[in-house]
Amino acid sequence: MKWKKYTIDTTTAAEDYMSSMLMELGIEGIEIEDNIPLTKADQSEMFIDFLPELPPDEGKSRVSFYIEDDGSDTTDLLIAVKKGLEELRNTVEVGSGEITSSETEDLDWINNWKKYFSSFTIGNILIKPTWEEIQAEDEDKLLIEIDPGISFGTGKHETTQLCIRQLQKYIGDRHPKVLDVGCGSGILSIVALKLGASAVVGTDLDPDCMTSTRENMQVNGLKPELGEFYVGNLIDDAELQNKVGEEEYEIVVANILADVIIPMAPVIPARLKKGGIFITSGIIDFKENEVKEAIESAGLTVLEINHQGEWVNITAQKG
Numbered sequence: 001m002k003w004k005k006y007t008i009d010t011t012t013a014a015e016d017y018m019s020s021m022l023m024e025l026g027i028e029g030i031e032i033e034d035n036i037p038l039t040k041a042d043q044s045e046m047f048i049d050f051l052p053e054l055p056p057d058e059g060k061s062r063v064s065f066y067i068e069d070d071g072s073d074t075t076d077l078l079i080a081v082k083k084g085l086e087e088l089r090n091t092v093e094v095g096s097g098e099i100t101s102s103e104t105e106d107l108d109w110i111n112n113w114k115k116y117f118s119s120f121t122i123g124n125i126l127i128k129p130t131w132e133e134i135q136a137e138d139e140d141k142l143l144i145e146i147d148p149g150i151s152f153g154t155g156k157h158e159t160t161q162l163c164i165r166q167l168q169k170y171i172g173d174r175h176p177k178v179l180d181v182g183c184g185s186g187i188l189s190i191v192a193l194k195l196g197a198s199a200v201v202g203t204d205l206d207p208d209c210m211t212s213t214r215e216n217m218q219v220n221g222l223k224p225e226l227g228e229f230y231v232g233n234l235i236d237d238a239e240l241q242n243k244v245g246e247e248e249y250e251i252v253v254a255n256i257l258a259d260v261i262i263p264m265a266p267v268i269p270a271r272l273k274k275g276g277i278f279i280t281s282g283i284i285d286f287k288e289n290e291v292k293e294a295i296e297s298a299g300l301t302v303l304e305i306n307h308q309g310e311w312v313n314i315t316a317q318k319g
C-alpha cells in the first residue's frame with residue numbers, strides 16, 4: 001500500500017490541537033515528533049520501559065500525517081488542512097505551519113513487521129508464523145503456530161522466551177491449570193496447553209487480544225473450551241478477580257512490564273494454589289530489585305532469577 005507523508009512544522013503547544021483538527025478531517029495516520037519526555041502513564045500504555053535521552057525541549061514539533069496514495073486528488077483535503085491550521089492561529093502559537101510532503105512511502109501498518117518474524121526454536125518447541133512452511137528438520141518439534149495480528153507476542157521477544165523456558169520447566173507432567181495475565185497473542189497460553197496444561201485462563205487490557213488468542217488457539221488445534229479469556233485489569237477489577245477465581249492455579253504467568261507487575265504482585269498469591277508457581281517477565285534489568293521486592297512483599301518466595309539480554313524473569317512460589 002502506498003502512502004504520501006505530509007509534515008507540518010509547528011510548536012509543542014499546538015500539536016494536540018493540530019492532531020485533533022486532522023482527525024476531524026478524517027485523517028487517521030498521525031505522527032508527532034517532539035522532545036517532550038513521555039509521562040510514566042504514557043510509557044506503560046505504550047509498553048516502553050526505558051527511553052533514550054532526548055535533547056532539550058525547545059517547543060518545536062513536527063506533526064506528520066499519511067494519506068493513502070491511490071491516485072485520487074488530495075487538493076481539497078490539503079486546502080482544508082491549511083484552512084484548519086490558519087484557524088488554529090487564533091487559539092494557539094502555531095509556529096511556521098509550513099507543510100512539506102515527502103516521497104511516497106510503502107507503508108503497510110499492520111503487516112510490515114511480518115518480514116521480521118520467521119520460525120525459531122526454544123528447546124524442543126518450534127514457533128512458526130502461520131504463513132511459513134514447516135522445514136523437514138523441524139518435523140519432530142512441538143509445533144506452535146502464531147499470527148499475532150495486531151497483538152504483542154510472536155515469541156521472538158526475550159521476555160516471552162524467558163517465560164516459555166520456565167513453563168517448560170514447571171509444567172512437567174502435573175497438567176496444571178495456568179493463568180496467563182497479559183495474554184497478548186495468546187502465545188504463552190498456547191505453549192502451556194501444548195506442554196500439557198489442563199486448561200488456561202487469560203486476561204488482557206486490550207480487547208483485540210481476545211480475537212488473536214482465540215484464533216491462535218484454533219490454528220493450533222486447541223479446543224475453545226480449554227481456554228477462557230477476559231478483558232480487564234486484574235490489579236483492581238473485582239469482577240475480573242472473581243471470574244479468574246481464587247486458589248485455582250498451579251501456575252500464573254505474567255509477561256507485562258515492571259511497572260505493571262509491581263502493583264499486580266499483591267493480587268497474585270490469592271490466585272495460586274498452595275505451592276503454586278508465579279512466572280513473570282517484561283522486567284528491564286534495572287528494575288529487577290524493585291519487582292523482586294514487590295513479589296516478596298506479596299508473600300511469595302523467589303526461586304529463580306534468569307536473564308536474557310537486558311530482560312529479566314523472576315520465578316516465585318507460594319508457600
Ligand SMILES: C[S@@+](CC[C@H](N)C(=O)[O-])C[C@H]1O[C@@H](n2cnc3c(N)ncnc32)[C@H](O)[C@@H]1O
Nearest residue numbers: 152153160182183184203204205206233255256
Ligand atoms: C509484553 S505483552 C506479552 C504478550 C504475550 N503474553 C507474550 O508473552 O508474548 C504484554 C501484554 O500485557 C497486556 N497488559 C498490560 N497491562 C496489563 C494489565 N494490567 N492486565 C492485563 N494485561 C495487561 C498488554 O495489552 C499486552 O498484550
